Amino acid sequence: MGRGEHETELSIARRRGMSNSYWIGVDLGKQSLDAAVAEVGGPTAQWMRLPAASFETNPGLAPLVRWAQAQLDGGAVAGVCIESTGRLGWRFMETLGDALGPVSMVNPARTKAFGDSLGQRDKTDRADACVLAFYGATMQPPPTAKPSAVLQELRECNRLFSALSTDKQAYQKRLLDGPASALVRKELQQTIRALERRMAKMQEHMDNLIAADRSMKDDVERITSIKGVGPRTALVLLAELGDLRRFSRNELASYVGLYPRCHESGSSVRKRPRMVKRGGAAIRKALYLCAMSARVHNPQMRRLFQRLTQNGKAPMAALGAIMRKLLLLARSLLVNNTVYDPCHT
Template sequence: MDKEAPAVGIDVSKHKLDVALLVDGKVRSKSVKNSNAGYEELKIWITKQKVVLDECLVCMESTGVYSEPVALGLQALGLTVSIVNPARIKGFGQSELVRNKNDGIDAALIARYCAKMHPEPWQAAPPEQRRLRGLCDRLKALKDMRQQEENRLEAYGTASNTELEGHIQQHVSWLNSQIKQMEHDIDDQINRHPNLKRDADLMASIPGIGKATVAVMLGQVGDMHRFSSAKALAAHLGVSPRQRVSGTSVRGRTTMSRTGNRATRSALYMPAVVASHHNPVLRTFAERLRANGLPKKAVIGAVMRKLVHVMYAVVRSGVAFMPDYLEKRVRGQST
């Protein structure tokens, strides 16, 4: 039997990394700081365990803002890194009947998953995409703050509290200026990079897709050419259908999988609503689904998925949206 490659599982937190090195079925543990110095210390420690770095597999869960900087730092030191959906690690732990949970146990579980499953190496997004994603995240945060303040403004207006109304209105005005500046920065970021600009123009040609949705898709997904098919992209975004049927007794309702990034699904919802009424292709598609008795939310979910297919088609082909051509294909596709 072939000897398994050494595997490193890392449980990432804000200030430290809990590390488990799995070699020949034995686990060795270590904790280092979540910093460049900590990454270097980890590399030296792995080498001291007589592990060849080129043969070592490193795996961690996707933990938002914390996992990507760690992966970039370790890649820069020559380590092969995989970032895995936490649901996969959780499912693997359930298959092993793991009952306890702490940072060290989680790191060892991730190492065992890495050794058994050999996840694909993580590829860092280009710097221009990472910056665009950061700008979009900040824009959403500013808009959320503005909505909160506008809700408070309404509440204080009802209570006739003019002093606080004025204070909140000043903050809303400042947020409006920051949102406008952030939108300008996003447009500038896209326009300064030919690849982003090309894909943005193609996606914007689809009725129902606006600049905000285009920016989120480019920031979160990046180059759509890396996906083998539109179905693969839809699955990545979590807009694919998930069935729950087994034998004769289980007849669950088909729902959206929701396994991908929430930001992209949120960005697709309103465009799907608009497209179901104003996009000549997707309006026909939505009307047919409604005529078949599909609930309103399910229709919107199906239109979201179809929008993803159309975006993939225009980007991969390099040809702007053509309703006459796409209408024939959509009519022939099942829901």
């Protein structure tokens, strides 16, 4: 059993008209987790009085499952709501399996705003678990599909490659500063060469993963058919987004953070729209480099850049539009199973 007991029985919060369907909110931690149970249709005022408990993660999730099932009182679990926490969340999904119900991994920014709307004052694990449970019962987010083993491997390798690249750039900058010590210069050079070898090894492994998966290999070929988009960008898109076909156009642009945010109020506030820059920073970085190349070497993107700047758009805003265009174009090629044709786009 967990460290703490739930503070109130679910029967206390029972009200007429409830669906007898429940959502379980779980606030994940490395050493422990907190869980809460909320009934669909439950009163908003009761969100802080939801039954909740804390569990150590070492014994596994069996105590959590037993406790959660004991709170249902014959009802059914509609879903389990957790925040997107990287490996911690995926490990939880894999370990839990189908023991309780489908797991929905949600954006922490959404649950934070939802908690603020409820008047959440305390930032505790128990309170976060209650917010997650009530968010699930209210919003009923769709289940999150678990990525394939190949995609997980590709994603982790790509992120390590990016980290190694960042380290390499940092050491190169230190070397360019011209250290006076010959020993320091030697150590920096050796470190840079070692990082380059590790990056080459990682890149080879990722190339082999894609070559062994026919679907990914075909997707890379379609994406790289766009003039200005190289294999590295295609790899980043697949590693971070998975199958682009699962997104609609607006969902994809929103997920990556490539849409303008307006800031207007009354007659006096008229700020210039700006890109929100939320979501996948690594994807935006790769697309920005592609946009810089495409505006010169891709006639279609060059015309788009010229048209936008002639209409008064700032050069950076025009580049943002090219980034969005390249992303949606890559999705369109995958959806239609075709390659880039500048005459038909």
